[in-house]
Amino acid sequence: MQKNVTLNKESSPSVDLAQCRSILSNYSSVTHADLIPILQLIQDAYGYLPQDVLIEISAKTHIPLSKIYGVVTFYSQFYLEPRGKYTIKVCTGTACHIKGAPDIKKKISDVLQIQEGETTPDYKFTYTPVACLGTCFLAPVMMIDGRYYGKLTVEKTEAILKGY
Amino acid sequence: MKKLESPDELVKFRKSLELKYRSDKIRVLICTTGCRALGAEEVFKAFKAEIKKLSLEDKVEIVDTGCQGLCARAPVLTIEPMGIFYGRVTEMDVTEIVSRTILKGEVIERLCYTDAGKRIPYVRDIPFYSKQEKIVLRNCGEIDPKNIHEYIVRDGYAALSKVLSDMTPEDVIHEMKSSGLRGRGGAGFPTGNKWEFVKKAAGDIKYIICNGDEGDPGAFMDRAVLEGDPHTVIEGMLIGAYAIGARKGIIYVRAEYPIAVEHLKIAIEQAKTLGLLGENILGSQFGLDLEIKMGAGAFVCGEETALIASIEGKRGMPRPRPPFPATNGLWGKPTNINNVETFANVPVIILKGSEFYKAIGTETSKGTKIFALAGNVKNTGLVEVPMGTTLREIVFDIGGGIPGRKKFKAAQMGGPSGGCVPAQHLDLSIDYETVKEVGAIMGSGGLIVMDDSASMVEIARYFMEFCQDESCGKCVPCRIGTKRMLDILTRITKGEGKKEDIDLLRELAEVTKTASLCGLGQTAANPVLSTIRYYINEYEELINKKSSQTSPQQSSAQQS
Ligand SMILES: Cc1cc2nc3c(=O)[nH]c(=O)nc-3n(C[C@H](O)[C@H](O)[C@H](O)COP(=O)(O)O)c2cc1C
Ligand code: SF4
Ligand code: FES
Ligand code: FES
Numbered sequence: 001m002q003k004n005v006t007l008n009k010e011s012s013p014s015v016d017l018a019q020c021r022s023i024l025s026n027y028s029s030v031t032h033a034d035l036i037p038i039l040q041l042i043q044d045a046y047g048y049l050p051q052d053v054l055i056e057i058s059a060k061t062h063i064p065l066s067k068i069y070g071v072v073t074f075y076s077q078f079y080l081e082p083r084g085k086y087t088i089k090v091c092t093g094t095a096c097h098i099k100g101a102p103d104i105k106k107k108i109s110d111v112l113q114i115q116e117g118e119t120t121p122d123y124k125f126t127y128t129p130v131a132c133l134g135t136c137f138l139a140p141v142m143m144i145d146g147r148y149y150g151k152l153t154v155e156k157t158e159a160i161l162k163g164y
Numbered sequence: 165m166k167k168l169e170s171p172d173e174l175v176k177f178r179k180s181l182e183l184k185y186r187s188d189k190i191r192v193l194i195c196t197t198g199c200r201a202l203g204a205e206e207v208f209k210a211f212k213a214e215i216k217k218l219s220l221e222d223k224v225e226i227v228d229t230g231c232q233g234l235c236a237r238a239p240v241l242t243i244e245p246m247g248i249f250y251g252r253v254t255e256m257d258v259t260e261i262v263s264r265t266i267l268k269g270e271v272i273e274r275l276c277y278t279d280a281g282k283r284i285p286y287v288r289d290i291p292f293y294s295k296q297e298k299i300v301l302r303n304c305g306e307i308d309p310k311n312i313h314e315y316i317v318r319d320g321y322a323a324l325s326k327v328l329s330d331m332t333p334e335d336v337i338h339e340m341k342s343s344g345l346r347g348r349g350g351a352g353f354p355t356g357n358k359w360e361f362v363k364k365a366a367g368d369i370k371y372i373i374c375n376g377d378e379g380d381p382g383a384f385m386d387r388a389v390l391e392g393d394p395h396t397v398i399e400g401m402l403i404g405a406y407a408i409g410a411r412k413g414i415i416y417v418r419a420e421y422p423i424a425v426e427h428l429k430i431a432i433e434q435a436k437t438l439g440l441l442g443e444n445i446l447g448s449q450f451g452l453d454l455e456i457k458m459g460a461g462a463f464v465c466g467e468e469t470a471l472i473a474s475i476e477g478k479r480g481m482p483r484p485r486p487p488f489p490a491t492n493g494l495w496g497k498p499t500n501i502n503n504v505e506t507f508a509n510v511p512v513i514i515l516k517g518s519e520f521y522k523a524i525g526t527e528t529s530k531g532t533k534i535f536a537l538a539g540n541v542k543n544t545g546l547v548e549v550p551m552g553t554t555l556r557e558i559v560f561d562i563g564g565g566i567p568g569r570k571k572f573k574a575a576q577m578g579g580p581s582g583g584c585v586p587a588q589h590l591d592l593s594i595d596y597e598t599v600k601e602v603g604a605i606m607g608s609g610g611l612i613v614m615d616d617s618a619s620m621v622e623i624a625r626y627f628m629e630f631c632q633d634e635s636c637g638k639c640v641p642c643r644i645g646t647k648r649m650l651d652i653l654t655r656i657t658k659g660e661g662k663k664e665d666i667d668l669l670r671e672l673a674e675v676t677k678t679a680s681l682c683g684l685g686q687t688a689a690n691p692v693l694s695t696i697r698y699y700i701n702e703y704e705e706l707i708n709k710k711s712s713q714t715s716p717q718q719s720s721a722q723q724s
Contacts, residue, residue: 031477032476032477032478033475033476033477034477035477036457036460036474036477037457037458039460040458040460070479071477071478071479074462074479074480074481074636075459075460075461075462075480076460076461076462077419077459077460077461078460078461089420091381092381093381093382094381094382094538094539094576094579094610094612094626094627095381095382095538095539095544095612097381097626098539098540098612098614098618098623099539099540130420130461131379131381131463131630131634132379132380132381132382132383132384132420133420134198134378134384134387134418134420134421135198135201135235135384136381136382136383136384136536136538136539136544136612137198137235137236137238137384137537137538137544137545138198138201138202138235138238139538139539139544141201146422148200148201149201150201150202150238151202
C-alpha cells in the first residue's frame with residue numbers, strides 16, 4: 001500500500017491555492033486530528049493533492065511537510081497525481097474475484113490501455129482497484145464515480161466504458 | 165420539532181407517532197441502498213410519480229429503505245400489509261404494479277421469487293426469510309432510515325430511555341455480561357467485560373468508538389446496518405457511553421461507504437434535534453457528542469490501535485498491546501471500541517432483557533449472527549440466524565444452494581484471516597468455537613460460497629496477495645513472511661512449484677503467525693493452512709504437474 005513519492009518541483013503544475021485557503025479558513029486552530037479530514041476535503045476540491053497545496057497546508061497548520069507526506073502515502077485514497085475526469089474503481093474483493101473480476105480487470109486495461117493505478121493520457125479515466133465495494137451480491141462490480149455497475153461481464157464492461 | 169425533555173415525553177411522542185403510522189396505508193418498501201446499483205432509485209422515482217399522477221398519496225406510501233436481505237433479486241421491493249415480495253423490478257414494471265397489485269391485490273407472477281420452478285409471492289413463504297431470526301436487522305429494509313420517527317415508533321430509543329431512568333451504569337454492564345454478547349468484529353471478546361474494563365479504568369475523559377471499517381472483502385453487514393438502521397447503532401453507542409462514562413463518541417466508517425456516511429449524518433442531526441444526542445439527553449445529566457470519521461483506504465485501520473492512530477491523524481499502524489485501548493486508547497485515554505453489529509445488538513438486549521437474548525444461540529455464543537452470503541450461491545444477500553445454525557441450513561435452505569448444476573466445494577469464512585470450510589463440515593453448527601476448530605474463524609461474518617470449479621490454491625494465493633498488499637510493513641515477520649508466502653503460492657499456481665514448497669509454506673506460516681505484531685500478520689497464513697489441511701492434493705497436483713510441462717500462464721493464476 002506504500003506509494004513512492006518524488007518531490008519534483010518542475011513537473012508539478014502550479015495550482016490556485018484559493019480553494020485550499022478557504023477550506024483551511026474554516027478551522028480556527030488545526031490539530032493533528034484534523035489533518036485527514038482536511039486532506040479529504042482538499043482532495044474533493046482539487047481531485048488530488050497537489051504539491052503546492054501540501055506545502056500550503058504545512059505552512060498554515062505547522063504540521064511538518066514530512067509528516068503530511070507520511071500520512072498521504074499511507075492511505076490508498078490519497079493521490080499525489082492529477083486524476084482522470086472519471087474514476088473507475090474495480091472491486092478485487094473475494095466475491096468478485098471468484099466471479100471473474102480478473103477478466104474484468106484485464107478488459108479494462110485492454111480497452112483503456114493503462115494498468116491499475118494509472119490515468120489515461122487524455123485524463124479521461126483513472127483506474128484503481130479496491131478490495132470490496134460492499135455490493136458483493138452483484139459480483140463482479142465496478143464503480144465509476146458515484147455509479148455502481150453490477151453483474152459485469154467482459155462485454156458489458158466494454159460497452160459501459162465506451163458509453164463514457 | 166422541540167427537544168424531548170424526559171422519558172415520558174419520548175413515550176408521548178411515540179404514542180402520537182403510532183396514531184400517525186397506524187393508518188391503513190399501503191406501504192411500498194423499496195431498497196434504495198445496495199440495490200441502487202441495479203436501478204432502484206429510478207424505480208423509487210417512478211413509483212413516486214405514478215402515485216402522484218393517480219392522486220393515491222392518501223392511500224399509498226412509497227418508502228425508501230435499506231437492504232431487505234435478498235439482494236440477489238435486486239432491485240427488490242415489499243408491499244405491506246400484504247407482504248408481497250418482488251425482485252428484479254424495473255421502471256417499466258411500476259405502472260403495472262400500481263394498477264394490478266396495489267389497486268386490485270393481484271400478484272404479478274414474473275416478479276416473484278422462484279424456488280424450484282415455483283413462484284412464491286409472499287415474504288412469509290420464502291424459505292430465505294422464514295428460516296431467519298432478525299434482531300440486529302429487525303428494522304433494516306422495513307423503515308426509512310432517514311426518518312427518525314420510523315425508528316422511534318418501533319420502540320426506538322426506548323432502551324436508552326430505560327437505561328437513563330431505571331439503570332445504573334453497573335446495572336447496564338451486568339446485563340450485558342449476563343447476555344453473553346460477544347464482539348462481532350472478529351475476535352469475539354465478551355462485550356460486557358470490555359465495557360467493565362473501560363468503566364473501571366482511571367480517568368475522567370473516556371471515549372467510545374464504533375468500528376465501521378468493515379475491511380473483510382466479501383462482508384457487507386456493517387454497511388447494511390449503518391445504511392438501513394443507523395439509529396440502532398447510535399442508540400447502542402449511547403447506552404455503551406452511559407455505561408462506561410464516555411461523553412464523546414466517534415463512528416469510523418470506511419471510505420467506500422458513502423451512503424452509510426450520508427445516512428449517519430442525517431440520523432445524528434435528527435437525534436440532536438430531538439435531544440437524543442448532545443447535552444442532557446431526555447432531561448438527564450448524561451450527554452454524548454457523536455462524530456463521524458471517514459477512513460482513507462487502509463485495511464489495517466480496522467485493527468483497533470491502528471484505527472485510533474488514524475483518528476489521531478497519523479499513519480494507521482497498529483501498536484503492541486498491552487496497553488489495551490481500554491486503559492490507553494484515543495489521545496491516551498480509556499477507550500471502548502466495538503463493531504457496528506455489536507452495538508446494534510445492545511438496544512434489544514436492554515429492552516428485552518438478557519434472559520431473552522441468552523436463550524438464543526449456543527453454550528458459548530449467544531444471540532444471532534449476520535452472514536453476508538456471496539459467491540456461488542443462489543440467494544446472495546444478508547442473513548441473520550441464531551448462533552448454532554448449520555452451514556448447510558445457511559447455504560442450502562436459506563441460500564438456495566449452488567446455481568448451475570455445480571456442487572458445493574467450500575465456504576470461505578472470516579476473509580483474509582479465516583479459512584475454507586469443506587463439504588464434510590456442512591453440518592457443523594456454527595459458533596465462535598466450532599468454526600475455529602475446523603480451521604476458519606467467525607470473523608465479521610463474510611461467507612463466500614465456492615463451487616467445484618474453484619481452485620483452492622488460487623484462493624490461498626488471492627488472500628495472501630491481499631494480506632501482502634495491506635501489510636503496513638511495521639514488523640518484519642509480516643512484511644517479509646507474506647511476501648515470501650505469496651511468491652511461493654504464485655509459483656505453485658503457475659505450475660512452477662517445488663517439492664519442498666508445502667513444507668516451506670507451513671514453516672513460514674508458523675513464523676508469521678507467532679512473530680507478527682497485529683492480527684493481520686498473525687492470521688495471514690490461515691487461508692494457506694486451511695487449504696493445505698483440506699486440499700493438499702490440489703497443491704500436490706499443481707506441483708507435480710510441473711514435470712509434465714504446462715505453460716506457466718495456463719493455470720488458474722490470475723496476476724494483477
Ligand atoms: C487487520 C485487522 C482488521 C480488522 N478489521 C476490523 C473491521 O473492519 N471491523 C471491526 O469491527 N473490527 C475489525 N478488527 C477487530 C478490531 O481490532 C476490534 O477487535 C473490534 O473492532 C472490536 O469490536 P468488538 O469487540 O465489538 O468485536 C480488525 C482486526 C485486525 C487485526
Ligand atoms: S503484523 Fe503486519 S499489518 Fe500488523 S503491524 Fe505488523 S506489519 Fe503491520
Ligand atoms: S467482493 Fe466485490 S463488492 Fe464485495
Ligand atoms: S441491497 Fe437491496 S436488498 Fe440488499
